[in-house]
Amino acid sequence: MxxxxxxxxxxxxxxxxxxxxxxxxxxxxxxxxxxxxxxxxxxRPPLSKELLSAPNHLAVEELHAKVAxxxxxxxxxxxxxxxxxxxxxxxxxxxxxxxxxxxxxxxxxxxxxxxxPRRLDLPGPVAGRHALRTLDDCVALRDALCEGNRVVVIGAGFIGCEVAATALRRGCRVTVVEPAGAPLNRVLGGELARAVQRHHEAAGTTFVLGRSVTRFTGRARVAGVELDDGTVLDADVVVEAVGSxxxxxxxxxxxxxxxxxxxxxxxxxxxxxxxxxxxxxxxxxxxxxxxxxxxxxxxxxxxxxxxxxxxxxxxxxxxHDREPDPAPFTPVPSFWSDQLDLRFQSFGSPGLADEVRVEEGAPDRLPDGVLALYYRQAVHVGTVAVNLPPARQRELRGAFGALATSV
CATH class of the missing domain: 3.50.50.60 (FAD/NAD(P)-binding domain)
Structure with a gap:
């Protein structure tokens, strides 16, 4: 055919x-x-980092040319x-x-x-609330991140943390709300997640953990975020980074x-x-x-x-009326994330792990380099490297690739 x-x-x-x-x-x-x-x-990855920090005078077509x-x-x-x-x-x-x-x-x-992006179905105004998935989303959020603006990021996953870091560098006052604990906890595990939180806090970001959002305050546009304990966080800009x-x-x-x-x-x-x-x-x-x-x-x-x-x-x-290839399809998932002066590189599926072992470096010195290995029932399922040299990252990627070909 x-x-x-x-x-x-x-x-x-x-x-x-x-x-x-x-x-x-x-x-x-x-x-x-x-x-x-x-x-x-x-x-898409530059949307929460390089493009979100690009000068406001650059039009969407100019930004598209950078990432097309x-x-x-x-x-x-x-x-x-x-x-x-x-x-x-x-x-x-x-x-x-x-x-x-x-x-x-x-x-x-x-x-x-x-x-x-998943959006929060909560009472309150819509204007001033942003999500980030497309180039047009990026431009709208970029133009709202003015110096001195109070930004509340809801969700402390990778997108939430990347947006928080970029907003901070644009001169905004940033608060991150996360009901499920320390940032990136589901993927990194408690020890590394708490270290990431401390690193962001040292740069100036405030975290509100263990609290959920109940409504947005304001009339024509968002003026604040109300939490389940009655606290209201003042906000000029809200970013909903609550999954997809x-x-x-x-x-x-x-x-x-x-x-x-x-x-x-x-x-x-x-x-x-x-x-x-x-x-x-x-x-x-x-x-x-x-x-x-x-x-x-x-x-x-x-x-x-x-x-x-x-x-x-x-x-x-x-x-062509042929039987598809029966060989096992065993891709190695991988991703990276840039936050402040940290680069995270992950191979495998750390989120499946029930045990985390820090093999190199110390979590309280993330910028100096950390390597963590993730195990499920004693089987290696994931690797996370923070600020390790490119050659070391390639070595780690190769190790997982060898595992995939052996299945």
Missing amino acids: GSARIAVVGASLAGLRAAEQLRAAGHTGPVTVLGDERHQPYN FRRRAAVADVDFRLGLPVVEADLGRRRLTLEDGDTVTFDALIAATGLR LPNVEWLAGNGGLDLSDGVLCDNRLLAAGGGRLVAVGDVARFPNPLFDDVPRRVEHWSVPADTAKRAAATVTALL
Whole structure:
């Protein structure tokens, strides 16, 4: 089926990599990539750091030019249709419906729609409340981070901590509210999380831990954040960094799909009950034998490229009536985070661990370098390096890669 039509829904990194991998896998037929943003695919991690700290006079187009992915020659003939969300997929008829009523037909479908920020459904004004996922979100928040402004960040995960650090450097007064304990506790574990908190506090950030938000004060726009103990934190700007939701609503109504947390797939990334539907990136929930047989979504930067390669091979095989590759798919999740003068690099899945061992350095001296290894039932499942040299990080990445190939 060399002329088979493949539609990729989602035009961020996962969608772009899916198109590239389809060509690499030998698919020569039409490929259409559909995205709801008007921008060509771009790199998202700088949104909470470099781009958020960029001068206010730089327009969104200038910022996009700094993070746009280079279009490779292999996908020069791919049709990118941007700025029009897909609102419905009919897998039986193999047809997509766009927001403007137009339709796109396909022989195989790749779901690459990623995530959107979770928002707090609480009383109070909306103006002055921000989330960060897109380039336009970044520009709106950047323009609000004026020197002297009181900024309340709700959520102390990686995005919350990165935004807090950037806001502080822009001269804002920053308070972080986190009901679940020390920042990054779920991923790093208690000892390192408390060390990260102390480091941010030494730079000037205030943390309010163990408290949740009940409402926003103000009339036309946010003036404060009220907590469950009655405390009100004054705020000119509020940033909601309270997690994400997978964008799967456009697939609803197709019987057999499990969309309870992304798109449930097997290890080949073939959607359960979806025919010729595969999923890639943040929206794909699949088992990784490197850890166990539990399907999970993984929201790390490395995942779009890894899953795109596997999914493209799977869907290309199906279109040629071949059995997809049965070899175990064992990608090594990895991510990094820059906060103040700290660079975190993670390999594996530290969040699965029940034990943390600090192997190098001391948590109370994070800038000097720390290496922590994460174990679940005595099995090594994750590594976190803080401020270690690049050569050491490559060595750690290689060690996990060797583990993956042995599964």
